[in-house]
Amino acid sequence: MTPDILCLGEPMLEFNQKPDGNYLPGHGGDTSNAAIAAARQGARVGMITHLGTDAFGQSFLDLWASEGVDTTSVRQVTDAHTGVYFVTHGPDGHEFSYLRAGSAASRMGPGDLPVTALQQAKILHVSGISQAISDTAADAVFEAIRLVREGGGRVSYDTNLRLKLWPLERARAVTHAAMAQCDIALPGLEDAVQLTGLEAPEDIVQFYLDLGPSIVALTLGSKGTLVATSEKQSIVPVREVKAVDATAAGDTFDGTFLARLVAGDDPFEAARYANAAAALTTLGYGAVAPMPRKEAVTEFLAQEAV
Numbered sequence: 423m424t425p426d427i428l429c430l431g432e433p434m435l436e437f438n439q440k441p442d443g444n445y446l447p448g449h450g451g452d453t454s455n456a457a458i459a460a461a462r463q464g465a466r467v468g469m470i471t472h473l474g475t476d477a478f479g480q481s482f483l484d485l486w487a488s489e490g491v492d493t494t495s496v497r498q499v500t501d502a503h504t505g506v507y508f509v510t511h512g513p514d515g516h517e518f519s520y521l522r523a524g525s526a527a528s529r530m531g532p533g534d535l536p537v538t539a540l541q542q543a544k545i546l547h548v549s550g551i552s553q554a555i556s557d558t559a560a561d562a563v564f565e566a567i568r569l570v571r572e573g574g575g576r577v578s579y580d581t582n583l584r585l586k587l588w589p590l591e592r593a594r595a596v597t598h599a600a601m602a603q604c605d606i607a608l609p610g611l612e613d614a615v616q617l618t619g620l621e622a623p624e625d626i627v628q629f630y631l632d633l634g635p636s637i638v639a640l641t642l643g644s645k646g647t648l649v650a651t652s653e654k655q656s657i658v659p660v661r662e663v664k665a666v667d668a669t670a671a672g673d674t675f676d677g678t679f680l681a682r683l684v685a686g687d688d689p690f691e692a693a694r695y696a697n698a699a700a701a702l703t704t705l706g707y708g709a710v711a712p713m714p715r716k717e718a719v720t721e722f723l724a725q726e727a728v
C-alpha cells in the first residue's frame with residue numbers, strides 16, 4: 423500500500439490518570455494519534471518516525487499493524503528510547519508531563535527521511551510538536567515539507583503549541599516559517615492566540631491565509647471550527663457532549679479532517695465530520711482507545727440531523 427497521508431512526529435507511551443488515581447496505559451503522540459484517527463476513517467496512512475528497540479517501541483509497531491497504519495518508514499534505533507508521557511486532570515483540563523528528552527524520535531534528522539514515499543504522498547501531516555522536540559527534528563520537518571511539495575503533495579500543519587518543549591519566541595519563528603510552506607493550517611484557538619498575538623478567530627484565520635495555506639481550520643472547542651478558504655469563511659458547529667478526557671481531540675480532528683479531504687469532501691464538509699469525531703473521542707479516557715470509527719461518526723451526524 424502506498425500511503426496517501428504520511429504523519430511525521432513522535433509517538434509516546436501514555437499513562438493517563440483516572441479518577442481513582444491509577445494510571446491507564448495507552449498510546450499517544452500527536453501525529454501518531456492523527457494517523458490512527460485517519461486510518462479509522464478508512465484512509466491509507468503511514469507513519470514516519472524513530473522508536474527505541476524497547477518494549478514500548480514494539481507496542482507501537484503492534485498498534486499500527488492492528489490499525490492498518492503503514493510502518494515502512496518507521497525505524498527502531500538501539501541508542502535511544504521511545505518517549506513516555508503522563509496525563510493528569512485538574513480544574514483547568516488535562517496536563518501533560520513528559521519523559522522524552524533524548525528520545526529516538528527527537529534524534530531524527532533530515533537525512534533520515536523516506537524520500538520516495540514523501541514525494542508520492544498526497545498529504546504530509548506534521549505539527550509544532552514534531553518540530554519542538556529537537557533542532558534536528560525541526561530541520562527534518564522542513565525537509566519533509568520540501569520533498570512532499572516537490573512531488574505535488576500538500577502539507578498539513580497543526581500548531582500544537584507545547585511550551586514545556588520550547589520557548590514561545592522560537593515556537594513563533596519556526597511554526598510561522600513552516601506554515602508559510604504549508605497548504606492546510608490546523609491551529610487550535612488557544613495556541614493561535616499565543617502564536618499570533620491576535621484574539622478574534624476571524625483575524626487569526628486571515629493571518630494564516632496570508633502566510634500561505636489555502637485552507638485554515640481553526641478549532642474552537644465546543645463552539646466548533648472556523649473554516650476558511652480564500653473564498654469563504656464559516657463556523658462549522660458541533661453538538662456538545664459530556665467530555666471526560668479531551669486528550670487527542672485535536673489530533674482526532676486533524677486525522678479525520680485529512681481523511682475526508684482525501685476522500686473528496688470540501689473543507690467545510692470535512693470539518694463537520696471531523697468535529698463529530700473529535701467530540702466522540704472525548705467520551706473516553708486516553709488518546710487512541712476512544713477514537714471513533716467511520717460508522718460511529720456517521721451515526722452521530724445522523725442523530726444531529728434529526
Ligand SMILES: O=C(O)C(=O)C[C@H](O)[C@H](O)COP(=O)(O)O
Pocket residue numbers: 434449450451452453455507518551582584668669670671672673674709
Ligand atoms: O503533547 C504531546 O507531545 C503529545 O503528542 C501528547 C498527546 O498525545 C497529544 O499532545 C494530544 O494532543 P491534543 O489533540 O492536542 O490533545
